[in-house]
Amino acid sequence: MKKILYFLLVFTFGLSSCEKDDICDANTPTTPRLIISFYDITTPSVKKSVTRLKVTGKDQPEGVIFNEGGTEITKYLTSGDSIAIPLKINEDSTTFSFILNSDSSNPELANTDEITFNYSRQNIYVSRACGFKTIYRLNTQNPFVKNDSGNDGIWMQDVRVYNPNIEFENETHVKVFF
Amino acid sequence: MSKYFFSICLLFTVFLVQSQEITTDTIKKEIKQEKPKSKTTKAVTETIADSVPVKKDRYGLRVGVDLYKLTRGFYDKDYKGVEFVGDFRLTKNYYLAAELGIEDKTTDDDRLNSTATGTYIKGGFDYNLYNNWLDMENIISVGLRGGFSTFSQQLNHYKIYNSSQYWGEIPPVADGTKYTGLTAAWAEVALGMKAKVFNNVFVGFGVQLKMLLANKEPDNFENLYIPGFNRTYDGNFGVGFNYTVSYFIPLYKKKVIIPETEKKAPKK
Numbered sequence: 001m002k003k004i005l006y007f008l009l010v011f012t013f014g015l016s017s018c019e020k021d022d023i024c025d026a027n028t029p030t031t032p033r034l035i036i037s038f039y040d041i042t043t044p045s046v047k048k049s050v051t052r053l054k055v056t057g058k059d060q061p062e063g064v065i066f067n068e069g070g071t072e073i074t075k076y077l078t079s080g081d082s083i084a085i086p087l088k089i090n091e092d093s094t095t096f097s098f099i100l101n102s103d104s105s106n107p108e109l110a111n112t113d114e115i116t117f118n119y120s121r122q123n124i125y126v127s128r129a130c131g132f133k134t135i136y137r138l139n140t141q142n143p144f145v146k147n148d149s150g151n152d153g154i155w156m157q158d159v160r161v162y163n164p165n166i167e168f169e170n171e172t173h174v175k176v177f178f
Numbered sequence: 179m180s181k182y183f184f185s186i187c188l189l190f191t192v193f194l195v196q197s198q199e200i201t202t203d204t205i206k207k208e209i210k211q212e213k214p215k216s217k218t219t220k221a222v223t224e225t226i227a228d229s230v231p232v233k234k235d236r237y238g239l240r241v242g243v244d245l246y247k248l249t250r251g252f253y254d255k256d257y258k259g260v261e262f263v264g265d266f267r268l269t270k271n272y273y274l275a276a277e278l279g280i281e282d283k284t285t286d287d288d289r290l291n292s293t294a295t296g297t298y299i300k301g302g303f304d305y306n307l308y309n310n311w312l313d314m315e316n317i318i319s320v321g322l323r324g325g326f327s328t329f330s331q332q333l334n335h336y337k338i339y340n341s342s343q344y345w346g347e348i349p350p351v352a353d354g355t356k357y358t359g360l361t362a363a364w365a366e367v368a369l370g371m372k373a374k375v376f377n378n379v380f381v382g383f384g385v386q387l388k389m390l391l392a393n394k395e396p397d398n399f400e401n402l403y404i405p406g407f408n409r410t411y412d413g414n415f416g417v418g419f420n421y422t423v424s425y426f427i428p429l430y431k432k433k434v435i436i437p438e439t440e441k442k443a444p445k446k
Contacts, residue, residue: 022288030339057344064344086342094345123338123351125398130339131289132351 024130029168031133033084034117037172041157044177047081054102055085058095058114073103084169089134093118100155100178113156114149117174118142119166138164138173233434236315237267240372240380242424247279256284259405263422265304270434273304275321275368277420281405289337290402291350296329296360298406304370314374315426317382321368325388327406330358333399357396362404364390364416378426388416 024030040048054076056063063076064085070077087094095116101109119136126133138144143161148154158177166173244261251258261279268274277300284293302323308316335350370384388407391414395401403409407416 024289024339026341030341033342060344064342086340086344088345089338089340090345090348123336125400126339128287128290128400128402131337132339134338134340 022129024127028126028130029133030126030130031086031089032135032166032169033086034136034166034174035082035084035169035172036174036176037082037162039175039177041177048178049079049081050100050178051079052077052100052102052104053079053083054099055083056097056099057085058097064096077102082172087117087119087136087166089121092120097149098156111152111155112148112150113154114147115156115159116145116147118144136166138166140164144174233312234431235267235270235434236426236428236431238427238429240265240267240424240426242380242382242422244277244279244420244422246419246421247281256286258282261420263420263424268303271306273306273317273319273321274301275304275323276301277323277406279406283403283405284334285403285409287402289339291334291336292399292402293332293334294329294401294403294405295332296327296405298325298327298329298404300325300366300406302366302368304368308371315380316374317370317372319368319370319372321370323366323368323386325364325366325406327362327404329360329362329405330356331360331396331399331401331403332356355399357399359394360396360401361392361394362390362401362407363392364388364404364407364414366416366418372422372424374426378428380422380424380426382420382422382424384418384420384422386418386420388418390414390416 038048038050040046054063055066056076064083065075066078066080066083067075069075085096093116095114098113098115100111100113104110118139120139122135122137123132124135138161143164144159146154146156146159155178156176160175160177161173162175163171163173241262241264244263247259247261259279259281261277263275263277265273265275278298280297282293282295284291300323302321304317304319304321306317306319308318310316333353333355335352337350338348340348366386366388368384368386370382372380372382375381390404390407390410393401393404393410401410404416406418408418410416
C-alpha cells in the first residue's frame with residue numbers, strides 16, 4: 001500500500017508538469033484567409049508574379065500587410081505570385097481593391113480593380129484555447145463580382161474560383177489570370 | 179493557476195500524514211494517563227478480565243456532505259453544487275464508498291463561456307491504511323471509484339479566432355445553444371483522511387485523480403466541464419478535491435480477534 005502512495009505522489013508531480021497552458025498554438029488551423037494565385041493569361045498553367053500589388057479592403061484606411069518587416073509603404077506591397085487576404089467573419093461578403101503597380105514612380109501605371117467576394121460562413125469549434133474558427137464557402141451563384149474601379153481598365157483579365165471551400169490556407173481558392 | 183492547485187494539494191497530503199502522526203502521540207499520552215485511574219478503581223474486581231481487554235470495532239454507515247462544494251456557491255457566482263458522501267464499513271480495513279452530487283458550473287475561458295449542469299454518482303471502495311489505537315476510528319485511505327455523470331452544456335458565447343485583425347476585433351458571438359443528453363464515465367484514485375472530531379462526527383479531506391474513460395461530446399463543441407469530473411484537460415486526466423463533514427451511524431460491533439495493540443506500537 002505504501003508503494004501505491006509513492007506512485008500516486010510521483011503521478012501527481014507528473015500531472016502538474018505536463019499540463020498544457022491555455023494559449024492557442026499558432027500552428028493550429030484557425031480562421032483561414034482567402035488564397036489568390038496569379039497566372040499568366042497567355043500560358044494559363046504558369047504562375048506569374050504581380051508587381052507592387054496593394055490590396056485594400058473597402059472603407060479600410062490601410063492595405064493588407066503582406067510584408068511584416070517592410071517600411072510604412074513597402075509592407076503593404078507584394079510582388080509574389082499568390083496572396084492571402086482576410087475575409088470578414090461577421091458578414092457574408094467582403095470587397096477588396098487590387099491596385100497593381102501601386103506606389104509606382106509613374107502614377108499612370110497604377111491600375112485598380114475591385115472584387116466583391118460572396119460566401120456563406122460556418123463557425124467551427126477548435127479548442128478551449130482557440131475558441132471557434134470561421135470557414136467559408138464561396139457561393140455557386142456569383143461567387144465574386146468584378147468591377148473596374150478608377151476607370152483605368154481591368155487588369156485582371158480572368159478570375160476563376162478554383163476551390164470554393166475556404167477551410168485551409170495551404171491551397172489556392174481563386175485563380176487570377178492577367 | 180492549476181499548477182498551484184496541484185502543489186497545494188501535494189502540500190495538503192503531506193500535512194495530513196504529519197498531523198495525523200502528531201495526534202496519535204498526544205492521544206497515546208492521554209490514554210496512558212487515564213489507564214492507571216481505571217485500574218485503581220476496578221483493580222480488585224477485574225483482576226483476571228483486565229489482562230486482555232476485548233477490543234471491539236464499530237461498523238456502520240457514515241453519511242456526510244462536501245462543505246467545499248456547498249460553501250463555494252457563496253463566494254463563486256459561477257458555481258452551485260452539492261455532494262453527499264457515504265461509506266459503509268465492510269471489513270476491518272475496507273469501506274464501501276459512494277458520492278452523489280449535482281453541479282452547475284459556468285466556465286469562463288478567454289474565448290469561451292459555457293455552463294455545465296448535471297448530476298453524478300461515484301461508487302467504489304476505500305482501504306484504510308491507518309492503524310488505529312484502541313477505540314480510535316481515524317482513516318487515512320486509498321480508494322478506487324467509478325464515476326458516471328449525465329449532464330447538459332450550454333454554450334453562452336464564444337470568440338472566433340482570427341489570426342488577421344485586419345477587419346478589427348469582433349465582439350464575442352452570443353450563442354446559447356444547449357447540448358443535452360451528454361454523459362461521461364471515469365475512474366478515479368481517491369486519497370483521503372477522516373478524523374473523528376467528537377462523538378460520531380468526522381471531518382475529512384480528499385484528493386482525487388481521475389481518468390476519463392468515456393465521454394459523449396456534443397457536435398461542434400467540447401465538454402469543458404463535467405459534473406463530478408471537473409475541468410477537462412487535453413488528455414484524459416482530471417483532479418478533484420473535497421472537504422467533508424460526516425456523521426457515523428453505528429450499526430453493530432465486531433470483536434477484534436488478534437490482540438494487535440502490542441504489535442502496532444512500532445508504527446510504519
